[in-house]
Amino acid sequence: MTDQPVVRVSIHDLLVTDLFRFEDERGAVLHHLRSDAPEFTGFGECYFSEVFAGATKAWKRHRLQTQHLAVPIGRVRFVIYDDRDNSPTRGMLDIVDLGRPDAYYRLRIPAGLWYGFQCLGARDALIANCADLPHDPSDNEIVEPKDSPIPYAW
């Protein structure tokens, strides 16, 4: 079972991949990441980020860690900005909405990209992340939207 890239994005190395869902009258089974996925480069940590209705968490950037994100609950808008020195798509911005039933995708955000996310709709959302490295505070850069030059207003 190989997952297929499904949504076109502008930023180099940013990847949106369709994920399997098995519907069941007792509740669905939802894939996230397998070690035999073409884009799998290692496991460092799995954690969840809850995003309450109307809330935004932005902006964040990792020097080394790559994110593999899925949204099993609710709906979330991800905004990703490429400010990498040597990227062929430097200056590009992508907006990717994730959530069931129509957009149950995995979003791969490679190291070096700025990203943030916002809960869409009235339901609290849950994001799951399988990162390729365990969390390390020194790998993390956080900038408040008001202090950021990223060309996107939440």
Next chain:
Amino acid sequence: MTDQPVVRVSIHDLLVTDLFRFEDERGAVLHHLRSDAPEFTGFGECYFSEVFAGATKAWKRHRLQTQHLAVPIGRVRFVIYDDRDNSPTRGMLDIVDLGRPDAYYRLRIPAGLWYGFQCLGARDALIANCADLPHDPSDNEIVEPKDSPIPYAW
């Protein structure tokens, strides 16, 4: 940051470990599994199992795969039964309830144990699993509760 075993269970090798939660007015960040956890033995697959209010999924056993389960949404009762030939706790049964805020724990179910789960309360629940091997149908054994000799009535 090392996670600490927190709930006493009867079955040999079954482990319930406290997990970090970072509360935030926009939504919490919830740990699940890191590659430097003492019990981490490898990453095979991360997936989610939704359990609707009142629903039960049981029974299941894996020959090789070890489960690392957390319940970020809702409340779930896990029942685990030891039928392993050479286990020092053969015939023992454990019941472990997981859910926030008081029981945000990781449940490690080693290969060879029967287990099932049920959503408690009125809210649909979500279980996340970081298994040490990717899903393989030939590793899976499923028995309906009515056909099972396990001494527990759902």
